[in-house]
Amino acid sequence: MIDEIRTLTQRLADEPSSLAFLELGESLRRRGQVGAAYKVARGGLNRYPGLADAHDLMARILSDQGDFAGAFDAWADALRFDPMRTGALKGIAFLYFRAGDVDAALDHLHRAAEADPDDPAVPQAIARVRRDSREAGRAAFAPALEPLEAGTEEPVAGRPEPVPAPAAPPVPPSDSPFTGVAPEEEGLLLVDANGMCLAGSLTGRDGTDAAERVAAQLAGLTREAARATRLLGLGSWHSIAVESPDAHLFLASPTAETVLLAVREPELPMARVGLLAERATRAARGWLERVQ
Amino acid sequence: MRALEPWVEAPLQAFLAESAARLTLLMTSSGQVVAQHGFGRSLDVMTAAALGAGIVASTEELARLMGAPKFEALVHHGGHQSCLLAAFATPRGRWIGLVVFGQETSVGIVQLFFDQLVQQLTDSAPREQAPAPRLAENFEHELDASLRALFGR
Amino acid sequence: MSAAQVALDRVTRVPGVRGALIASSTDGLVVAEQLMDGVDGRAAAALTGSLVARLARTTAGAGLRAPVFLHLRGEGGSILAAPGTDGLVLVAVAGPEANVGLARLEMLNAAGRLG
Numbered sequence: 127m128i129d130e131i132r133t134l135t136q137r138l139a140d141e142p143s144s145l146a147f148l149e150l151g152e153s154l155r156r157r158g159q160v161g162a163a164y165k166v167a168r169g170g171l172n173r174y175p176g177l178a179d180a181h182d183l184m185a186r187i188l189s190d191q192g193d194f195a196g197a198f199d200a201w202a203d204a205l206r207f208d209p210m211r212t213g214a215l216k217g218i219a220f221l222y223f224r225a226g227d228v229d230a231a232l233d234h235l236h237r238a239a240e241a242d243p244d245d246p247a248v249p250q251a252i253a254r255v256r257r258d259s260r261e262a263g264r265a266a267f268a269p270a271l272e273p274l275e276a277g278t279e280e281p282v283a284g285r286p287e288p289v290p291a292p293a294a295p296p297v298p299p300s301d302s303p304f305t306g307v308a309p310e311e312e313g314l315l316l317v318d319a320n321g322m323c324l325a326g327s328l329t330g331r332d333g334t335d336a337a338e339r340v341a342a343q344l345a346g347l348t349r350e351a352a353r354a355t356r357l358l359g360l361g362s363w364h365s366i367a368v369e370s371p372d373a374h375l376f377l378a379s380p381t382a383e384t385v386l387l388a389v390r391e392p393e394l395p396m397a398r399v400g401l402l403a404e405r406a407t408r409a410a411r412g413w414l415e416r417v418q
Numbered sequence: 419m420r421a422l423e424p425w426v427e428a429p430l431q432a433f434l435a436e437s438a439a440r441l442t443l444l445m446t447s448s449g450q451v452v453a454q455h456g457f458g459r460s461l462d463v464m465t466a467a468a469l470g471a472g473i474v475a476s477t478e479e480l481a482r483l484m485g486a487p488k489f490e491a492l493v494h495h496g497g498h499q500s501c502l503l504a505a506f507a508t509p510r511g512r513w514i515g516l517v518v519f520g521q522e523t524s525v526g527i528v529q530l531f532f533d534q535l536v537q538q539l540t541d542s543a544p545r546e547q548a549p550a551p552r553l554a555e556n557f558e559h560e561l562d563a564s565l566r567a568l569f570g571r
Numbered sequence: 572m573s574a575a576q577v578a579l580d581r582v583t584r585v586p587g588v589r590g591a592l593i594a595s596s597t598d599g600l601v602v603a604e605q606l607m608d609g610v611d612g613r614a615a616a617a618l619t620g621s622l623v624a625r626l627a628r629t630t631a632g633a634g635l636r637a638p639v640f641l642h643l644r645g646e647g648g649s650i651l652a653a654p655g656t657d658g659l660v661l662v663a664v665a666g667p668e669a670n671v672g673l674a675r676l677e678m679l680n681a682a683g684r685l686g
Binding site: 373375387 | 609610611614615618619621622625626628629630632633634635636637638639640641642643644645646647648649650664
């Protein structure tokens, strides 16, 4: 195992763009070196943000670290890029089972069974969940959580002991990044790369809270805008102004991982919405540096 | 994603990340699978490879009979999923790509990044001569080994 | 001269505009184009179509009507898009010195006649 890690480390050093980080991260995780595994996986994810295998690896590491909310998000990301990824479906099923949501756990396990009918771990997990849905813990899922790669059937060391249900997503600090930017933070939204709201609020035209719906659609926008300007020879992107008959929207990127959205009535000239967004972007950048 | 040869991994991974394809299969013109992403069962990938190679061979023969140049790509539009089938030249011979994609992306995006995939495969391919394809005596054993590599079991 | 060609001609006459094209927003494929050398029409159609679709979902999420114009500004220039009817979108690629205001007016005017 140590030789394998040494070889993989050398391979990654020789060729940083290779996918050797997947094997290296998994080997380190299996040795219980989850801190080192996390660093390797994070580096790989930065290079390959759209790689489902990398999100899956990160999820297993976070799960080992006891960060179940983080693991849930990482597996959800893996499914976004590969909806039939059985490892992620089983991982999320496991987290639902821990949280006591047996129906959701079974739903994900059934999806895993459809995606890979040949995986014997899935029917085993379904049977055990059904047999004793009250019994929490990893025991029922230990085989199901194993990754699908060949030769990885050995038992996993250092699994965390059962703990209560997955934690809720991190709560942003009470101070708003937009204090002093505008009279009210309505219509200003700061979103992370996973489409989660970090700050601000947005009310839809029907009066309901639209922040989460909009944030989910903005996931990946930074990458898509950067891709468009890069491939068309326009360098890095600065902003996107969007005119709807109902509103003026202005998008900017305070950091590489976040998007800021400013929404105002269409009567306000777009250039002024842009100025507001610029102020909010600067404020958000400073706020992110403080809270991270 | 699984690939029989390591140098195929990075270009294919980049394609998958950019195109948001649901299923991708790279194969030789004789239907031998080189890499796959998204297939859950070995039977599916073998069937898809055989059918894809057959379709490409048929359309190329049709083009030859009509005196037309080879078709670059075939796209089948479906209600929920679409499919792109394209043959291309590599230093390792003529390969075929089969890509299934949904409404979360578009045929324009898939074609754009498929062209990049072809270019990157051409740039990444080792220059040494690949062994000529032949049916080995232990063909079945080799097939099993390939499927194990492609499906990790 | 077809309506599409007229639209492309008017947009590409705006100072600083390097090219314009009409794309199918759902497919991201070029329908008609008038581009200077060095502008990749296929890439512009595919990437802009994808961006327009994402931003349409964003406005829909907020209960707003679909965008009628968008301006993606990069350090070396801009991508402008005006979705029209019948799933078509008028796209322009402009340099950093382009008169974006004039291009916007021409594109909004032309987009209304597409389809």
